[in-house]
Amino acid sequence: MSQDFKQAALDYHEFPRPGKISVELSTSAETAHDLALAYSPGVAEPVREIAKDPEAAYRYTAKGNLVAVISNGTAILGLGDLGPLASKPVMEGKALLFKRFANIDSIDIEVDAESPQAFIDTVARIAETFGGINLEDIKAPECFEIERTLIERCNIPVFHDDQHGTAIVTAAGMINALELAGKKLEEASIVCLGAGAAASACMKLLINMGAKVENVYMIDRKGVIHSGRADLTAEKAAFATETDKRTLDDAIEGADVFLGLSGPDLLSPEQLKKMADNPVVFACANPDPEIRPEVANAARPDVIMATGRSDFPNQVNNVLGFPFIFRGALDVRASAINEEMKAAAVKALAGLAREPVTQEVLLAYGLQSLEFGREYILPKATDSRLLGRISFAVAQAAIDSGVARLPMPEHYPIHCESELY
Ligand SMILES: NC(=O)C1=CN([C@@H]2O[C@H](COP(=O)(O)OP(=O)(O)OC[C@H]3O[C@@H](n4cnc5c(N)ncnc54)[C@H](OP(=O)(O)O)[C@@H]3O)[C@@H](O)[C@H]2O)C=CC1
Ligand SMILES: CC(=O)C(=O)O
Ligand SMILES: [Mg+2]
Known part of the structure; x- marks a missing residue:
């Protein structure tokens, strides 16, 4: 990487404010009435509902569209075990991609755990906050036991993206x-x-x-x-x-x-x-x-x-999967991301590469033409059709395989991101 590119990457992360994600309000909090509803006394009402029925958390909180990106920093990209804090730019990056490509709210969590068991316990204790958990950059072989145990302990999808x-x-x-x-x-x-x-x-x-x-x-x-x-x-x-x-x-x-x-x-x-x-x-x-x-x-x-990079033809990178897979899983409230859902995602992704490339993609990459062939074996990450195709295929597979807790959403298949909310 050139010195200019390295500096550009650092500047991108530093300005206009440090980092890549922030929290925004999704509802009005302007008037005294708003505040009385948002916090005390109004907030007590959804608290009572959720205490009676945990599923009500999906109705009254941000849980259903919130995914945690969690790492211990033991296999940060190919850079190795550099510790949890050093993994934060990558985890913020994954959160950025969740939001950019699938409008999923996502927060990064870096865990300083002395053992796989401590990591598992930490994640299991906070899992209820989220609609799904994306484990990231955790090295083998610990990652296998960590994922297996967390899938057993949590009733939301837990997915080790690197796997x-x-x-x-x-x-x-x-x-x-x-x-x-x-x-x-x-x-x-x-x-x-x-x-x-x-x-x-x-x-x-x-x-x-x-x-x-x-x-x-x-x-x-x-x-x-x-x-x-x-x-x-x-x-x-x-x-x-x-x-x-x-x-x-x-x-x-x-x-x-x-x-x-x-x-x-x-x-x-x-x-x-x-x-x-x-x-x-x-x-x-x-x-x-x-x-x-x-x-x-x-x-x-x-x-x-x-x-795995975006600056050469043929990017084989999990960015083509996780935002859309979680979109489909969250929208039918799947309890897990199972083999059927993974197989459906493979088929949808491979199939999309064989369809004509849209003008939107050609413009984004400054190309006159692009077609299925040696330099185009997978869709480009900015292809807006990925969202609709993969989320639908994954949701359908979740329903067919019995892990969905909701039917196919009425707005499926999604045609563009603005249809999400
Ligand atoms: N393009 C993409 O979408 C993705 C790419 N990756 C990339 O894959 C790589 C591995 O990531 P991950 O599986 O999470 O990490 P892990 O730490 O779990 O695995 C790394 C593996 O690489 C092996 N390895 C490292 N150096 C050498 C070497 N010199 N010769 C032979 N084997 C070697 C290790 O061997 P040993 O078992 O002996 O330690 C280990 O099996 C990273 O570079 C990462 O960026 C990962 C996920 C997604
Ligand atoms: C892409 C990715 O997840 C990695 O390199 O670890
Ligand atoms: Mg990774």
Whole structure:
């Protein structure tokens, strides 16, 4: 990143006032009468209603449209364990994206917890405040136990975005990229660099969709995850294969797909050159990918290349998922975000990329034309159709799978953001 860009990023966060989000009032608080209704004595009435029936909180408070973005700062993007406070710009960023793309009110919460159990207890104790919880940037393997326990303890959707949001977007992009490469998921040889939160969830979903576990090489800091290793967590062991491959160099030979969810500059041009024809490379580490697109394109003109960033073609990033998935889940008051809802989001996202690109998107990106192909495997984040398509698909799947507590809203499918409230 240039010095100018770094300064621009700092200035963006500092001015016109520090940070990226603020709280605004949603009702009138001007007159003495307003104040008597908003606070004492009027506020006692909804208190009594909620004490009698907890569901009344959705009627009388902001709960139903409020999502907490919660982190312990142990895996901040690809920057590592830098602690809760340092994660605040990212969490405020996620809150910004919830509001910008789905009109969901969102607040960031950074938890300084001495153990996963302390983190779980903290989140469980504040969960009632919210309509949903988006866990973010919590490293593996703790993230698995944290999410599993919180789902059990909370009766609102709890969703670790780095796992499932990333998996949904990666799977949608992979369906399209492999089709363009003329390959089948069932036959593809896949190298996944990284075996943490994001990588495990992505590979689990790709295997559920048809990838063969024996064609998958997962790699962590110690090398290929194989059945001879005695140091594997349960999550990693699920990917262990009988193989004599030990390193990225070994595994990349002839591979159809490289999925990077690890760290910067870990795939060399020489390694990319060893991949099969039309290699699919999703270098998704943020902010710096496993290989830069210009390096990859120079090494392999036939590469189908994606990164997690918005400043290159083909952004594979969970921003294409979480705002719209939560919109659908909140609007039918789903008790969870289940596998059916995730599968519906994958299908909606992959399908939208095949439709003609709207003028709105071309203008936003300064392009004359753009169509489904090697440089456009997923919709752009500013495509306003994402909101309607994904929220509807997720809401329908929640209803069909029995986790919705409300019917399909009358205003669905949403056509534009102004229809929300
Ligand atoms: N584009 C997107 O939408 C998203 C991108 N990401 C990116 O994915 C990356 C991982 O995030 P997350 O899963 O949350 O973090 P985790 O800490 O849970 O996992 C990191 C994984 O990367 C592995 N790793 C790190 N360095 C190396 C290396 N040099 N060689 C091999 N493996 C390595 C770790 O290995 P070990 O297990 O041995 O420690 C671990 O398995 C980050 O860069 C993040 O920005 C994450 C979510 C979404
Ligand atoms: C995009 C994202 O969530 C990450 O890089 O961690
Ligand atoms: Mg993240």
